[in-house]
Amino acid sequence: MEFPEEEEEEPDWLCPEPGGRESHAAPGRVSSATLGAQSGHIKTVPSGSTAHRVIVHTDLDCFYAQVEMIHNPELRDKPLGVQQKYLVVTCNYEARRLGIQKLMSVRDAKEKCPELVLVNGEDLTQYREMSYKVTAVNLHDDMHIRLVIGSQIAAEMREAMYNRLGLTGCAGVASNKLLSKLVSGTFKPNQQTVLLPESCQDLVGSLDHISKVPGIGYKTTKRLELLGLSSVRDLQTFSPVILAKELGVSMAQHIQKLSYGDDDSPVAASGPPQSLSDEDSFKKCSSEVEVKKKIEELLANLLDRISKDGRKPHTIRLTIRKFSSTNKWFSRESRQCPIPSHVIQKFGTGNSDVVAPLVGILMKLFRKMIKVEMPFHLTLLSVCFSNLKALPSLTKGSIGFYLMRSSPPSSSGKKMDDVPQVQVNSCSFI
DNA sequence: TGGGGTTAT
């Protein structure tokens, strides 16, 4: 029947943070100049630590008594107890100064403090109502705080990008990936923008066409246009049932959510690329011999890059684009297959062991798409290595992995001063 | 529109 409360002397190893009351930081656009200057101390995080969360627990002071005082302000400066049956279940701090404790009997309380004012707290309705409001405020303010912190992090990321690489860029800070991407370009060179939750609908509404929604590409746009949809509003208000008939339930739900700015897709750390490819386009390629020659060029290039990367591909893919006067672009076809394990082994060593078998595989893939006894006309060839697997010992989550330069580890001649200038296990923050 | 790249089915 009572919200938990904590009653403790202030310990001397902690101190209250100053000024919670007046700190109404307003998120909005944040100039990098404003944020460039904050500084601070260095936190060291043990490698492999899972300490990446900040938990804030809030604990209201004598909740029931506060609610009563809000409803009847005259009680503010008086000792007040909230009574349920024969118990004073909680009381305000004035009453506590006078010796009243939680769950004291009414008789004991009156004895201790005859001036104690008692209100009946057996009907929980007003407390429940206030409780709903508390969670709503927490939700709202939590978002607010996250956005403020997000804008500081964005500023730090841009600072780091500039200091370390000399690159400038924009950033968008919002409650999900879709929105942050959409808002990031609002102010264009080298600025950042925070999207307030209230402005979310204005943002998606400001898009002049469905094709501007990230996630709705060329094909989907065409299909939506056939349904008569062109504005974001059109998509928002379109019948979900009919949309699902056209695109399937999953796609329909997905893009309709996007049209409202809803996006629950998780953020994934990107790290190094998941595939490496090389492609070339040309006016015409129509004989098997030519194809083989092009493929050998592409492959040589890729082999070079993959050996610098250090990882080994387990899948290989060949992509072609056939000439066609209508539907001029984007009809690509591809075939892929696993790379035999005995070929994979030979990757780090001199590449020439690997070329012949791979060309053989690629030509087989080619013949799966093109009947070579018939005339053909290609305008593009592409070779792709994917399903890249790290060498042993360099584990994919490790810090070293992400700090590693693009050159492969070499067994000889690596001096200690080649090692990164950055302290590996210290992160500077806020 | 070239040369990448990732994700959904």
Added chain:
DNA sequence: ATAACCC
């Protein structure tokens, strides 16, 4: 394994 999507 392949098409669709994105920048």
